[in-house]
Amino acid sequence: MNHRELGLVSVVMPAHNAESTLDAQLAALNCQTYQGPWEVVVVENGSSDGTRALLRSWQQGMPQLRVVEAAEGLGVNRARNLGCRSARGELVLCCDADDVVAPGWMAGLVDALRTSPAVGGALERRELNGPVALAARPPKESDALLDTFAFLPYPPGANCGFHKALWSRLDGFDESYRYGSDDVEFFWRAQLAGGRLAFAPSAVVHYRLRGELRPIARQLYRYGRSHPKLYRDFADRGMPPSHLGEAAAAWWRLLVRLPDLAGPAERRAAVLGQLAMRAGRVVGSARYRRCYL
Known part of the structure; x- marks a missing residue:
């Protein structure tokens, strides 16, 4: 890795029945401070609400937005893999359709990716969540990569980035992990294959928890x-x-x-x-x- 100028950055975002939250996330992506070229690849993952119609309306005013259909074979890792295959950039950033990225999110991850093959940012839990959600999953200091299992650290799938070449070398995300540990498995394999992970504290995602x-x-x-x-x-x-x-x-x-x-x-x-x-x-x-x- 070096400090050369990077090309296109691709943001991959799975979306499943995200009509109520997607508008805020797309608006946040449209207000990023990052000055380089970028695109957003939304993987429409079999929604039954108004997600598709909302995406069509956003495409009219957001030329960087592309939509990939993944109606067959649900699961977040399948959606991520489809998005990565469609991504045109050499850097891939991942976020979720129910969160809100901070203005410096893209710039923070891209800067960290200049010297690391994979990175993760910080999750902020208070802004989008009420007392019930926070009681179930209390806020933590987000000043490092996650380390839940006393083994290897990992970034959350809702706030991470990697070189597309790394994703290709690892044969993508493991699609047998459909719900839970889907991000952990990928970034553990990355490290075991010799990749070094970095933490990007300025890349903040306002993280939405389940509230009921x-x-x-x-x-x-x-x-x-x-x-x-x-x-x-x-x-x-x-x-x-x-x-x-x-x-x-x-x-x-x-x-x-x-x-x-x-x-x-x-x-x-x-x-x-x-x-x-x-x-x-x-x-x-x-x-x-x-x-x-």
């Missing part, structure tokens, strides 16, 4: 169910096992807090989210035949 109890539980259950799959795929490459003592302590804390399920919505969300994630790990351990609790 059922969607919160469904999402965190899916996350938890994917963790044993990660362990199955990376245990022989160094991913440490979960500790049964820590899992038992976590279940005990949840048992003690079960009365909160009859309390205010914020307390219910905090307990239900953790309960769903832990239940997902149990189901995933059985499904993938690797114990990761």
